[in-house]
Amino acid sequence: xxxxxxxxxxxxxxxxxxxxxxxxxxxxxxxxxxxxxxxxxxxxxxxxxxxxxxxxxxxxxxxxxxxxxxxxxxxxxxxxxxxxxxxxxxxxxxxxxxxxxxxxxxxxxxxxxxxxxxxxxxxxxxxxxxxxxxxxxxxxxxxxxxxxxxxxxxxxxxxxxxxxxxxxxxxxxxxxxxxxxxxxxxxxxxxxxxxxxxxxxxxxxxxxxxxxxxxxxxxxxxxxxxxxxxxxxxxxxxxxxxxxxxxxxxxxxxxxxxxxxxxxxxxxxxxxxxxxxxxxxxxxxxxxxxxxxxxxxxxxxxxxxxxxxxxxxxxxxxxxxxxxxxxxxxxxxxxxxxxxxxxxxxxxxxxxxxxxxxxxxxxxxxxxxxxxxxxxxxxxxxxxxxxxxxxxxxxxxxxxxxxxxxxxxxxxxxxxxxxxxxxxxxxxxxxxxxxxxxxxxxxxxxxxxxxxxxxxxxxxxxxxxxxxxxxxxxxxxxxxxxxxxxxxxxxxxxx
Numbered sequence: 001x002x003x004x005x006x007x008x009x010x011x012x013x014x015x016x017x018x019x020x021x022x023x024x025x026x027x028x029x030x031x032x033x034x035x036x037x038x039x040x041x042x043x044x045x046x047x048x049x050x051x052x053x054x055x056x057x058x059x060x061x062x063x064x065x066x067x068x069x070x071x072x073x074x075x076x077x078x079x080x081x082x083x084x085x086x087x088x089x090x091x092x093x094x095x096x097x098x099x100x101x102x103x104x105x106x107x108x109x110x111x112x113x114x115x116x117x118x119x120x121x122x123x124x125x126x127x128x129x130x131x132x133x134x135x136x137x138x139x140x141x142x143x144x145x146x147x148x149x150x151x152x153x154x155x156x157x158x159x160x161x162x163x164x165x166x167x168x169x170x171x172x173x174x175x176x177x178x179x180x181x182x183x184x185x186x187x188x189x190x191x192x193x194x195x196x197x198x199x200x201x202x203x204x205x206x207x208x209x210x211x212x213x214x215x216x217x218x219x220x221x222x223x224x225x226x227x228x229x230x231x232x233x234x235x236x237x238x239x240x241x242x243x244x245x246x247x248x249x250x251x252x253x254x255x256x257x258x259x260x261x262x263x264x265x266x267x268x269x270x271x272x273x274x275x276x277x278x279x280x281x282x283x284x285x286x287x288x289x290x291x292x293x294x295x296x297x298x299x300x301x302x303x304x305x306x307x308x309x310x311x312x313x314x315x316x317x318x319x320x321x322x323x324x325x326x327x328x329x330x331x332x333x334x335x336x337x338x339x340x341x342x343x344x345x346x347x348x349x350x351x352x353x354x355x356x357x358x359x360x361x362x363x364x365x366x367x368x369x370x371x372x373x374x375x376x377x378x379x380x381x382x383x384x385x386x387x388x389x390x391x392x393x394x395x396x397x398x399x400x401x402x403x404x405x406x407x408x409x410x411x412x413x414x415x416x417x418x419x420x421x422x423x424x425x426x427x428x429x430x431x432x433x434x435x436x437x438x439x440x441x442x443x444x445x446x447x448x449x450x451x452x453x454x455x456x457x458x459x460x461x462x463x464x465x466x467x468x469x470x471x472x473x474x475x476x477x478x479x480x481x482x483x484x485x486x487x488x489x490x491x492x493x494x495x
Contacts, residue, residue, distance in 0.1 A: 002030035002076075013071045016057045016064055018449055019365045023065035025052070032076050034153065034161055034229040040072065041227070042159030044478045052480055053223040055128030056100070058121040060368070061447025063132070063222050063483050072227070074098040074127055083111045083235060091235040092150055097127025097228050104233070113235040116142035119443075120349065127228045133203050133220030135443045137273035137303070140403035144201065144443075146219045153230035154218055157474035161229075169214035177214050189472045191217070192465040194458055199372045200404045201442035205454060205484060206466050217469070222445055223480040225473045239305040243314060244335040244344050248282075248296040248328040255298045256379065258325040259402055262302060263375075268317040274403030275301040275348070281397040284354045289347060293331050300402070301348060311336070351399060355410060364413040367422040369429055372406035373438030384432050385409045388425055394418065406442040430456060446484045455486065463489050 004010070005027030014023035029051075031037045040051065052066040054073045064071075074097045081094040091113050095104055102122035108115050118136040119129055128134075130152070135144040142148070151165045160183055169179040171191045179187040192208040206225075207216045218225055249255035255276075262271045277285070277299045286292040306314045315334075322329050335341040359366055373381050382398070389396040389411060400407040409429070413419035430440060430453050440457050441450060455463055467489040471477070477490055 001032060001036040004028050004030070010071075012057070013054050013073065014065060016059045016062060018060050018062040018065070018447065020062035020065050020449060022067070023062075024068055025066040025071050026068075028054075028071040028073055030073050030076050034077075034155060037072060037155050037227050037229065038159045038161055040159075041155060041157060041478060044157075044159075045476050050478050050481055053131075053227055055125045055131075056123055058124045059128065059132070059447060060370075060444045061441075061449045063445060063447035063480070064128075065448065067448075067482055069481065074125055077127075077229060080104055080107055083108055083113050089237060092232045093235060094230060094232050095126050096230050097125060097130075099126050100124070101126055101129060108235055109238055112238050114238040115148065115233055115235055117145045117148055126231065126233070130219055130228050130231055131221065131223045132445045133207075135201055135203070135401075135404075137275055137301075137401060139201060139443075140274055140401065141270065141272035144203070146207075146216055148234045149215065149219060149231055150234050151232035152215055152218060152228055154226040154228055156226045157476070157478045162226075164215050164218070165232075166213055166215050171210070171212050171214075175210075177217075179214055187214075187473075189469060192462070192469060194462040194465055197437055197439045198374050199406075199437075199439050199442065200375070201372050201401070201406050202439045203443050203445050204439050204441040204450075205446065205458060205462070206469060208465075220445075222447065222483045224470055224483050224485070225479070227479070240307045241305070241311055241336075242341065243304045243306055243311065243318070244301070244341045245303075245318065246299055246301045246333040246344060246347070247322055248293055248299045248331050250296050250326070250328060252297045254326045255300060258300060258321065258327060261321045261325065262300075263403060267321070269304050269314055269321075271302050271304050271403065273301070273303040274401070276399055276402035276407055277301070277351070278398040280395075281351055281399045284358070284397065285347065285351055287354060288350055291331075293328060296328060301344075302403075351397075355397065355412065359412060362412070362414050364416065364419045367411040367413070367419070367426050369409040369426065369433075370406075370441045370444045371429065371433035371438055372404060372442035373433055373436045375405045377436040377438070378402075378405035381405075381433060381436055381438070382407065385429065388428065392421060392425065394422060394425075401442075404442065427453075448482045451482070451484060451486045454484065 050069040051072050052069045054064040054071050077096040077098040079096045080099045083091045083093045085091045101124050116138050118138045119134040129145050133144050133146050155161050169177050175191045192206050279297050282292050335344045395412040398409050411422040466485050
């Protein structure tokens with residue numbers, strides 16, 4: 001196992017995309033296998049060490065940034081196995097936690113299989129996507145990472161390694177788990193006693209549901225309950241063909257009507273992704289793509305899986321829906337082959353780069369939302385975003401996963417005063433989303449930056465439930481302290 005403590009080696013582990021600047025660490029461990037991690041954790045209490053588990057720095061909430069703890073980097077655990085068919089419709093692949101998502105997706109697709117989760121940042125480690133229950137555009141059809149995990153190899157905070165397969169331990173009617181450990185002991189504890197929001201995406205706090213699987217507690221726990229070392233990912237056959245479209249609309253009401261049609265059961269198609277760009281997002285994109293029309297209020301990107309036999313019929317159905325909603329069909333972009341779809345994908349992913357370039361000249365950080373609400377309440381949240389930002393004269397954009405009633409609002413401050421005003425407005429957005437029955441975070445997680453807001457969502461009793469579970473599995477608070485649960489609850493809560 002490698003250990004580094006020189007400033008040059010440490011610096012890269014004090015950063016992610018959250019812009020959190022206060023991280024510090026004595027040094028970074030680079031384990032080469034699970035035994036290395038187990039040894040570090042077994043000796044943690046005696047050596048008075050705490051650890052922060054580091055992914056590849058693509059997170060947005062400061063989760064991997066240490067606040068005085070040692071860092072355990074997962075980058076050397078990057079083995080990717082071979083797809084193992086189970087039958088004609090399913091396969092699995094075993095991967096280590098430090099393997100890149102992009103490399104996994106490439107390997108399984110070359111073998112004719114498909115791993116559906118698609119976070120925007122493909123350089124993330126697969127273990128991080130599991131610890132964060134990551135999602136993305138295709139979550140509209142396939143759900144988050146949780147839905148595609150069959151087994152996890154986890155090292156618990158006191159160093160014991162467990163091989164946890166889906167179905168191995170389910171909560172009983174009283175909510176208790178009973179799981180025998182390899183050492184002969186047993187995990188016996190009750191799931192968190194609270195209800196999850198009724199949103200299609202949710203990634204804030206520990207998962208809890210009646211009869212839930214123990215594996216789902218670790219998925220999305222942001223490294224606070226154990227270190228994910230290895231996983232079995234479930235695969236499905238690679239879709240034969242995909243239709244990708246970017247459709248412009250002159251009026252928002254017609255755009256929302258089109259989204260309703262795409263989501264409606266029995267509409268003749270099955271979209272796997274439905275994404276939104278508001279007019280301000282399109283103005284940014286027009287700087288690089290002059291073909292973007294200037295007289296539209298928004299655009300919808302969507303993908304539909306099809307076959308060579310169905311493609312023509314699916315296209316006719318889509319054009320009928322577009323015409324019925326007065327889409328700017330003649331100006332819209334339809335991509336049927338891989339090269340054109342790659343160009344359209346580059347278009348979608350150009351927005352953050354263009355925004356960051358603009359922000360670099362303002363010398364301020366953006367304020368971003370990651371909230372989702374139940375589908376029927378989405379327009380109310382969307383209108384609240386727009387009205388609030390316009391009343392305060394902010395530069396802002398709205399884009400993202402409208403299919404899941406989950407879009408990202410980015411306020412782009414032009415000076416320090418606007419930054420502080422935007423932070424205050426963010427709190428109002430949190431309150432509004434929760435008032436509408438929504439979630440504080442739909443996909444980016446809580447990390448360190450959003451822990452304080454979680455109390456508003458779960459209230460004091462809910463956070464104490466999370467603290468109870470954390471201290472049962474990690475009584476000495478060895479792992480990822482500061483993520484999800486505010487420190488005050490860990491200091492006072494007994495297990």
